[in-house]
Amino acid sequence: MREYLKFYIDGQWVDPVELKTLDVVNPATEEVCGKIAIGSAADVDKAVKAARKAFETWSQTSREERLDVLNRIVAEYQKRFGDLATAVTEEMGAPASLAQRAQVPIGMGHLATAAAILKDFKFEEDRGATMIVKEPIGVCGFITPWNWPLNQIACKVAPAIATGCTMVLKPSEVAPFTGHIFAEIMHAAGVPAGVFNLVHGDGPGVGVALSSHPEVDMVSFTGSTRAGIEVAKNAAPTVKRVHQELGGKSPNIILDDEAFAKGVAGGVRNVMTNSGQSCNAPTRMLVPSKRMGEAIEVAKEAASQITVGDPNGNSMLGPVVSETQWNKIQGLIQKGIDEGATLVVGGPGRPEGLEKGYYVKPTVFANVTNDMTIAKEEIFGPVLSILGYETLDEAIKVGNDTEYGLAAYVNAADIAKAREVASKLRAGQVSINGGGGDLMAPFGGYKMSGNGREWGDYAFHEFLETKAMLGYAPKQAAE
Incomplete structure (x- = not known):
C-alpha cells in the first residue's frame, strides 16, 4: 500500500x-x-x-x-x-x-x-x-x-x-x-x-x-x-x-489495393493498444464499401487474437483505468448496438472468465455511419468503428467530418497515393503505413x-x- x-x-x-x-x-x-x-x-x-x-x-x-x-x-x-x-x-x-x-x-x-x-x-x-x-x-x-x-x-x-x-x-x-x-x-x-x-x-x-x-x-x-x-x-x-x-476521433483510411488486409489488421491492433486509452487511436476505420465484408472478417480475426487479463501476466490488454471509464465505455458500446451498427466482435460486459477488474472486451463495429454516436464521441476504450466509402474523396470528407483533428492514418500500397490522401486530412499528425515513433515530430x-x-x-x-x-x-x- x-x-x-x-x-x-x-x-x-x-x-x-x-x-x-x-x-x-x-x-x-x-x-x-x-x-x-x-x-x-x-x-x-x-x-x-x-x-x-x-x-x-x-x-x-x-x-x-x-x-x-x-x-x-x-x-x-x-x-x-x-x-x-x-x-x-x-x-x-x-x-x-x-x-x-x-x-x-x-x-x-x-x-x-x-x-x-x-x-x-x-x-x-x-x-x-x-x-x-x-x-x-x-x-x-x-x-x-x-x-x-x-x-x-x-x-x-x-x-x-x-x-x-x-x-x-x-x-x-x-x-x-x-x-x-x-x-x-x-x-x-x-x-x-x-x-x-x-x-x-x-x-x-x-x-x-x-x-x-x-x-x-x-x-x-x-x-x-x-x-x-x-x-x-x-x-x-x-x-x-x-x-x-x-481529444481525438482519428480516421484511418484503408485504400482499395493489395495492402488492404494488412491495413485492416494493423488498424485493429493499433486501436486496442493501451486498452484503447490513447487520444490519437485510429478509432474510425474507413474501407471501400464493396470490401466491407472482407474488412469484417479480417478485423474479427485480428481482434480474436488479442488477449485480455491480468496486466502482470502475458495478456496484451489490461483493464481500463477506472469504474467511471468502464461504465462510460459500456454505455457507448450499447449505444452502438442500439443505433444499428453491426457488432462484429466483443460487446457489453467483461470478457469471459474475468469477474473482477475494469476489463473491456475488444470490440469492433462495422457498417457504422458517421452520424452514429460511436463515430462521433471519443470512447477511450478498445472499440473500433468501421465505416464504408464509395470514393476516396468521400473517405477524405468523412475523415475530416469531426470536431477533432489530433491524428489521422492512411494505409496504401501506393506511397504516392497515400501521401496525396494524407495531405488532405485536417489533423496535426498523419501516419502513413504505420509510420510513427518519431520523438522529434510535433504532436498536437x-x-x-x-x-x-x-x-x-x-x-x-x-x-x-x-x-x-x-x-x-x-x-x-x-x-
Whole structure:
C-alpha cells in the first residue's frame, strides 16, 4: 500500500496546508492500492510562489547548466525504470510488457531528446539592426492525464527545463504514483529548489487554482476537450498562454489495393493498444464499401487474437483505468448496438472468465455511419468503428467530418497515393503505413483537439516568449 501524503515544493517534501486524502484504486483488482494527499488553492499558491522565486535565477542559467541538469535527470530516471514500470501497471492497468516497452521508455526519450535539441537550439537571431531573442515564458502550470502518464509529464517538463522555465505539476489523481516518483527523480537529480514542484489533487481543488493563478504565465493541459475548455476559461482572466492537447476521433483510411488486409489488421491492433486509452487511436476505420465484408472478417480475426487479463501476466490488454471509464465505455458500446451498427466482435460486459477488474472486451463495429454516436464521441476504450466509402474523396470528407483533428492514418500500397490522401486530412499528425515513433515530430491537434505542439524542437517554442530588440546593432552596422 503506497502512501504519498506530502507535496514537493521548493526542493522539499512538505505537508499539505490541510490534510485531505484520496484512495487510489488498482483497476485490475478494484482494490485500494494507495493513498495520496489532495491539495488546495493554498498549496498551489505555495508552489507557484516557490516557482516564481526560482525563476529569477533559473531563467538566467546557461545552456550548459541546463544541459547538465537534464542529463542528471535522465541518469536518475534510468535508475528508477523498474519502479516506474511497476507503478504504471498498478495505477492504470497497463500490461507490464507495455509499461516496460513503451510507457516508461517514452518518458526517458523526451528527456534525452530535449537535451539533444538544447545543445544547438538558437535562442537569438541577428536580423541586421534588430536582435530577436527567445526567452523563457516564466512559471508554468502542468495538468497531466492518466493514460500515458510519463509521456505527458516528460514531454512538458523536459522542454520547460531546457528553456529556463520553472513549473508546478499536478499529475492525474487517478494515476498519481508515477508523478510522485518523477518528483523523487527530480530531487535526486539535484534540480534547483523551486524549479520543479508537485502538488497532488483533483481538477476543482488544484487544477482550477493552477490554471487561474495570476503568477502562472502558462498552463499546459492534456486531457478531455470538455476539461480543456474549462482550463481555458479559468486562464482567460489573466491572459496567460494556454497550451492544450485534447481529444481525438482519428480516421484511418484503408485504400482499395493489395495492402488492404494488412491495413485492416494493423488498424485493429493499433486501436486496442493501451486498452484503447490513447487520444490519437485510429478509432474510425474507413474501407471501400464493396470490401466491407472482407474488412469484417479480417478485423474479427485480428481482434480474436488479442488477449485480455491480468496486466502482470502475458495478456496484451489490461483493464481500463477506472469504474467511471468502464461504465462510460459500456454505455457507448450499447449505444452502438442500439443505433444499428453491426457488432462484429466483443460487446457489453467483461470478457469471459474475468469477474473482477475494469476489463473491456475488444470490440469492433462495422457498417457504422458517421452520424452514429460511436463515430462521433471519443470512447477511450478498445472499440473500433468501421465505416464504408464509395470514393476516396468521400473517405477524405468523412475523415475530416469531426470536431477533432489530433491524428489521422492512411494505409496504401501506393506511397504516392497515400501521401496525396494524407495531405488532405485536417489533423496535426498523419501516419502513413504505420509510420510513427518519431520523438522529434510535433504532436498536437487541429480544431477541438487543442492548440500548440509538443515533442521535439516545436515544444521548445511553446515555452518561449519572443523579444525584438531594435537598434541592437551599432549604428554603422545598421547602415
